[in-house]
Amino acid sequence: MQLRDYQQAAVDAVLTHFRRTDDAAVIVLPTGAGKSIVIAELARLARFPILVLAHVKELVEQNHAKFQAYGFDGGIYSAGLGRKESQHAVTFASVQSLSRNLQQFSGYYSLLIVDECHRISEESESQYQQVISHLRQQNPQLKVLGLTATPYRLDKGWIYQQHHHGYVRTDQSVPFKKCVYELPLRHLISRGYLTPPTVIDAPAARYQFDELPKEYTEAELDQFLARCPRVTKAICEQLLVLAEQRRGVMVFAASVNHAAEIARYLPNAETAVITGATPGKQRDLLIEQFKQQQLKFLINVAVLTTGFDAPHVDLIAILRRTASVSLYQQIVGRGLRLYDGKDDCLVIDYAGNNYDLHQPEIGIVRPNPNSELVQVLCPECGYGNLFWGLKDADGDVIEHHGRRCQGLVNDPADAEQQIQCGFRYQYKECPQCNAQNDIAARQCHDCGAQLIDADNLLRQALQLKDRKVLRCAGISAQADGELLTLIYHDEDGVELKERFDFASAGQRKKFNELFCRRVTAKPQPLAAAVEVVDQIADLVAPDFVIARQQKKFWKIEHRIFDYQGPYRKAHQA
Ligand SMILES: [Zn+2]
Ligand SMILES: [Zn+2]
Numbered sequence: 001m002q003l004r005d006y007q008q009a010a011v012d013a014v015l016t017h018f019r020r021t022d023d024a025a026v027i028v029l030p031t032g033a034g035k036s037i038v039i040a041e042l043a044r045l046a047r048f049p050i051l052v053l054a055h056v057k058e059l060v061e062q063n064h065a066k067f068q069a070y071g072f073d074g075g076i077y078s079a080g081l082g083r084k085e086s087q088h089a090v091t092f093a094s095v096q097s098l099s100r101n102l103q104q105f106s107g108y109y110s111l112l113i114v115d116e117c118h119r120i121s122e123e124s125e126s127q128y129q130q131v132i133s134h135l136r137q138q139n140p141q142l143k144v145l146g147l148t149a150t151p152y153r154l155d156k157g158w159i160y161q162q163h164h165h166g167y168v169r170t171d172q173s174v175p176f177k178k179c180v181y182e183l184p185l186r187h188l189i190s191r192g193y194l195t196p197p198t199v200i201d202a203p204a205a206r207y208q209f210d211e212l213p214k215e216y217t218e219a220e221l222d223q224f225l226a227r228c229p230r231v232t233k234a235i236c237e238q239l240l241v242l243a244e245q246r247r248g249v250m251v252f253a254a255s256v257n258h259a260a261e262i263a264r265y266l267p268n269a270e271t272a273v274i275t276g277a278t279p280g281k282q283r284d285l286l287i288e289q290f291k292q293q294q295l296k297f298l299i300n301v302a303v304l305t306t307g308f309d310a311p312h313v314d315l316i317a318i319l320r321r322t323a324s325v326s327l328y329q330q331i332v333g334r335g336l337r338l339y340d341g342k343d344d345c346l347v348i349d350y351a352g353n354n355y356d357l358h359q360p361e362i363g364i365v366r367p368n369p370n371s372e373l374v375q376v377l378c379p380e381c382g383y384g385n386l387f388w389g390l391k392d393a394d395g396d397v398i399e400h401h402g403r404r405c406q407g408l409v410n411d412p413a414d415a416e417q418q419i420q421c422g423f424r425y426q427y428k429e430c431p432q433c434n435a436q437n438d439i440a441a442r443q444c445h446d447c448g449a450q451l452i453d454a455d456n457l458l459r460q461a462l463q464l465k466d467r468k469v470l471r472c473a474g475i476s477a478q479a480d481g482e483l484l485t486l487i488y489h490d491e492d493g494v495e496l497k498e499r500f501d502f503a504s505a506g507q508r509k510k511f512n513e514l515f516c517r518r519v520t521a522k523p524q525p526l527a528a529a530v531e532v533v534d535q536i537a538d539l540v541a542p543d544f545v546i547a548r549q550q551k552k553f554w555k556i557e558h559r560i561f562d563y564q565g566p567y568r569k570a571h572q573a
Helices: 005-020 035-045 057-069 095-100 127-138 185-190 218-226 229-243 256-265 280-291 325-333 454-463 505-515 529-538
Strands: 025-028 050-054 075-078 090-094 111-115 143-148 160-163 176-182 197-200 248-252 271-274 297-300 313-318 345-349 372-377 384-391 397-400 408-411 414-420 467-471 474-480 483-489 495-501 544-550 553-560
Touching: 005 025, 005 035, 005 143, 005 176, 035 050, 035 057, 035 111, 035 143, 050 057, 050 095, 050 127, 057 075, 057 090, 075 095, 090 095, 095 127, 111 127, 218 256, 229 248, 229 256, 229 313, 229 345, 256 271, 256 297, 271 280, 280 297, 313 325, 372 397, 454 467, 454 544, 454 553, 474 529, 483 505, 483 529, 495 505, 495 553
Parallel strands: 025 143, 025 176, 050 090, 050 111, 075 090, 111 143, 160 176, 197 345, 248 297, 248 313, 271 297, 313 345
Antiparallel strands: 372 384, 384 397, 408 414, 467 544, 474 483, 483 495, 544 553
């Protein structure tokens, strides 16, 4: 079979990986990349017998058909398709049917391929995990390969730990160890395998979803939307005009009531609504009518973001908030399939989501709409981390929200393995063993000691007469030879001072660890007191400083950085 270059690259990456290890692997291919061809080629090359799992009968059928099309013979095991064949070298199965009939698959399998593998959860009682542990009993060296377009889920986070580009996504226990291949959407568009999107940046009206709280109920959402009927009406009027030159329009609504409201403004005979509550048969019928272009407008509420395939779609209207760039990309992806006579797909964001279609997912919700992705080099391993942050007019990073370097480094304990770089940009030091911990940690990851909570620290210090709590608004510095005086200022002109002797290696190190971890322009440590004075504007000031009275002066006991809690910080209302 003739594979496209990236399909071949994906296959090669999988083979290379499994020659080295049995660790579960995942490949990430955007919708439209031709996943079933990659699966067919892997099935052809693998040592038999193998199993290919999918969660819906349509995918089982599609993957099987592609394999047959290349002249191979595979079995189907899916109650929904009315076939229960388990004797083939390659079996395409639905996870529901297979997990209910595990005894029919009690032989040896070398490879398990899971399509749409972001659906696998870690819980051992899940159907996928039942299948995997059953097959592992027969073959402890079972290779597990997942394919997905969406390795990051808002509810579950990343599905793999390490990326082949040398970074860590998560240190949590997740279904896959490593992403061995990932193809960016941009590649498919520039090669003409997908339709280019045309993003219209002039919506007739826009929902101010940022006025909603971060977490909200559907009732709150409906109340919010009920206050903007004119917005919905204006949006639908614009859609009608734009749709005149278009074949198929997909509208992504925020709630069931919202969808019904939108439908009222669109031509009744050409419009359908699909929600999670739409019965399966009716849903299939509506989708078929939409694909046949008997319906022009298909409104949906959180159901047609993945797996839905209507290539003629050439207008995507987003009327809902999307909390991650992956979700935004999935939505836009519905309109990028190739179709005869389709030159582009209009994309209009009426919800002010403000995402870039090609922006990489970093797995952290954007802290606020002004945040942008910034690259921050690790001073320890050199890895270029991507974090949310801010840049100044010259493009220099002035602030970022990264906590820990995501670079992969060789594990000193095991030459075969790589582990996450230990450098932390923000951290809490353990009072027992001095290990650095995540700022949210309650227990030391190294010795298990209880970590001091910033709120407790502040509460106690505020009650004690011999402690002073300074709400820090900024820092300044003076150098006298190698002696550095650092001055903490509050909003009212009160100061506390602290001295660091830069002639002492220990004090230099301490100063750098405290204040220079997030200086992004200069990963090198500051070596002299006068350098600190020069660069004081780039250093990070703590939010609070706690000092203890010692005879006539105040000794700094704690500096609280990156405070998040009920006490008011300087410059906060
Ligand atoms: Zn690093
Ligand atoms: Zn410790």
